[in-house]
Amino acid sequence: MRTGKGYTRLEPVKGIIKNIVNLNDIDSTKQTFHIEIEYEDAITYTCGDAAGIMLPNKDNNGDNTPRLYSISSSPSYHEGEIHLTVALATHENKNGSIGYGIYSKYLAECQEGDEIEFYIHQNQRFNLASDDKDIIMIGPGTGIAPFRSFIYERSERGADGRNWLFFGAQHMHCDFLYQTEWQEHLATETLNKIDLAFSRDQTHKIYVQEAKDIMEWIDNGAILYLCGTKNPMSKDVHQVLVDIIATQKSISLEAAADFIADLEENDRYLKDRDQQSGKPFRC
Ligand SMILES: Cc1cc2nc3c(=O)[nH]c(=O)nc-3n(C[C@H](O)[C@H](O)[C@H](O)COP(=O)(O)OP(=O)(O)OC[C@H]3O[C@@H](n4cnc5c(N)ncnc54)[C@H](O)[C@@H]3O)c2cc1C
Numbered sequence: 692m693r694t695g696k697g698y699t700r701l702e703p704v705k706g707i708i709k710n711i712v713n714l715n716d717i718d719s720t721k722q723t724f725h726i727e728i729e730y731e732d733a734i735t736y737t738c739g740d741a742a743g744i745m746l747p748n749k750d751n752n753g754d755n756t757p758r759l760y761s762i763s764s765s766p767s768y769h770e771g772e773i774h775l776t777v778a779l780a781t782h783e784n785k786n787g788s789i790g791y792g793i794y795s796k797y798l799a800e801c802q803e804g805d806e807i808e809f810y811i812h813q814n815q816r817f818n819l820a821s822d823d824k825d826i827i828m829i830g831p832g833t834g835i836a837p838f839r840s841f842i843y844e845r846s847e848r849g850a851d852g853r854n855w856l857f858f859g860a861q862h863m864h865c866d867f868l869y870q871t872e873w874q875e876h877l878a879t880e881t882l883n884k885i886d887l888a889f890s891r892d893q894t895h896k897i898y899v900q901e902a903k904d905i906m907e908w909i910d911n912g913a914i915l916y917l918c919g920t921k922n923p924m925s926k927d928v929h930q931v932l933v934d935i936i937a938t939q940k941s942i943s944l945e946a947a948a949d950f951i952a953d954l955e956e957n958d959r960y961l962k963d964r965d966q967q968s969g970k971p972f973r974c
Pocket of ligand 1: 781793795833
């Protein structure tokens with residue numbers, strides 16, 4: 692556990708916004724910002740960590756509790772930078788107008804060259820597996836953030852383990868976050884498989900061959916990662932896994948649920964969880 696400046700909300704460090712871009716296309720109902728922050732302090736982070744973002748005093752209307760954002764960059768590949776993948780949170784006010792989440796609006800309105808304060812929130816329960824292990828990453832919406840970090844890290848390290856990504860969002864043409872980057876990772880075979888579920892385009896099914904492959908990967912020692920719990924896709928993940936394991940191993944649903952519990956117990960099924968409350972993130 693690293694301690695001191697840059698690792699607690701009491702001692703944040705300063706960074707400069709290097710780049711900010713909305714990843715959703717024009718037809719989308721969402722705005723998700725890819726934000727690159729450069730820093731000079733000698734802080735380090737590992738894949739799976741989050742950044743705690745501080746609000747500048749001038750924007751602080753009494754809410755100065757930092758918000759956490761999973762880091763979507765790789766410490767080896769994107770040296771001296773952290774990247775965030777921030778969904779602008781919206782709600783309808785009582786008078787019918789649109790309201791925004793405080794921190795995500797602050798981040799969405801950042802401009803290149805702006806100064807920003809942050810610290811590294813370490814997450815030792817969501818570490819990237821050793822290079823030889825296969826990994827299955829399930830990340831709907833902004834749940835994809837740590838997996839972008841994982842894949843760049845594995846590409847930089849030349850890791851042998853296979854990588855399989857499940858991503859879900861509303862529409863393929865406007866909500867497929869980091870689409871071109873995933874395509875490049877596929878082309879270079881850093882990413883071995885990708886499975887997409889776009890809820891407004893079509894219903895998603897796990898086909899027989901995919902179920903067989905998932906079982907083969909798990910039996911071969913793959914580590915499963917799940918991030919982003921609010922999206923309906925991730926709520927269904929547990930049931931889908933139970934069904935796959937029960938069918939593929941010809942065992943009861945109860946035995947399949949026990950099989951998954953064993954995976955969790957042995958750190959083979961990791962969910963990105965809040966360190967303090969233990970609750971899955973973003974519930
Ligand atoms: C470990 C961790 C990692 C995370 N990683 C990411 C990530 O990678 N990307 C990401 O986008 N998020 C991530 N989050 C969530 C993030 O920390 C924030 O919770 C999120 O951005 C909302 O914060 P906010 O300040 O914008 O909204 P807040 O101001 O805190 O509001 C919270 C919600 O309430 C709604 N709300 C506010 N006021 C009202 C009102 N008067 N009436 C009705 N609704 C209202 C807002 O629209 C918003 O949806 C992560 C959370 C954790 C714990």
